[in-house]
Amino acid sequence: MTIADPCVTCIINQSLRVADAIDADAALTQQLYDYVREASKNFDFTRSPPEVAAEVYETMARLASKDDLYADVKRLSTAKARQNLPLLHKVLACSDTPFITALKIAVAGNVIDLAAAVNFDLDEELESVFHTPFAIDDTAALQTALYGASSLLYIADNAGEHIFDYVAIETLQRCYPNLHVFYMVRGTPIINDVTLNEA
Structure with a gap:
């Protein structure tokens, strides 16, 4: 594009x-x-x-005169995301479909994009995502692909969101023990994207 x-x-x-x-x-x-x-x-x-x-x-x-324009924003986003880890683990523990729940956790993490929108209610977004079906549901095809895959490239987006990604990745690796996940981050700071400093 x-x-x-x-x-x-x-x-x-x-x-x-x-x-x-x-x-x-x-x-x-x-x-x-x-x-x-x-x-x-x-x-x-x-x-x-x-x-x-x-x-x-x-x-x-x-x-x-700054190396990372969004360093403070990324720290705050990450801290807020970490506060939700107990809730995310509880939701996963109670889930009959951990694979689907892991994907929804990754989707929920997408709301932490402060470069796009500064104001958001994370608790409300979590509730909404967990109770909304995927608009385009390719989960069955993804599951089939992962059964035959040895590796998965997972591309990071925003700081804070990466905490949700980690929870999702941990679950994917439990579902597919032979799957090696490679998490790709930005090489240099841009907006609030994850770099090695945050990952």
């Missing part, structure tokens, strides 16, 4: 979220916004949004 106009708007708006995340003063907030708005005029529309965003975040980090 190549970058499109809505992606550009999103990347520009991210500059304001970054400013908020790092408690930037008015001058730095304006500097970040002006940089991204100006840079957006020269975005290469043959490239993907992550490719474009990576360069933008690298420059914003330099302007803000």
Whole structure:
């Protein structure tokens, strides 16, 4: 997928979220916004949004004199996710279908995307996810594929979500003891994505 106009708007708006995340003063907030708005005029529309965003975040980090713009946000997301571990383990222990429950736990973790939405009620989201059927249910096909698989590549997303991923992965490995799971994280910080520092 190549970058499109809505992606550009999103990347520009991210500059304001970054400013908020790092408690930037008015001058730095304006500097970040002006940089991204100006840079957006020269975005290469043959490239993907992550490719474009990576360069933008690298420059914003330099302007803000920070290695990881979302370090504090990631710490808070991870802490909040860890608070829910007892509930997640209890739900799994009571489940007649641990495989399905593990997948739903991974889905529930997706609500911890503070780069997309700052306000969320995690307890409410957990309740909703656990009692909502999958819109597209390919679990049977996934189970069949995993029975014959020796390895699984699991791609990480956001900090905090990775705690839910770990619970899901532990369950998958109990269901499929011969399955080797490889968890892929970002090589460098971008938004609130998981890196080796958080993993």
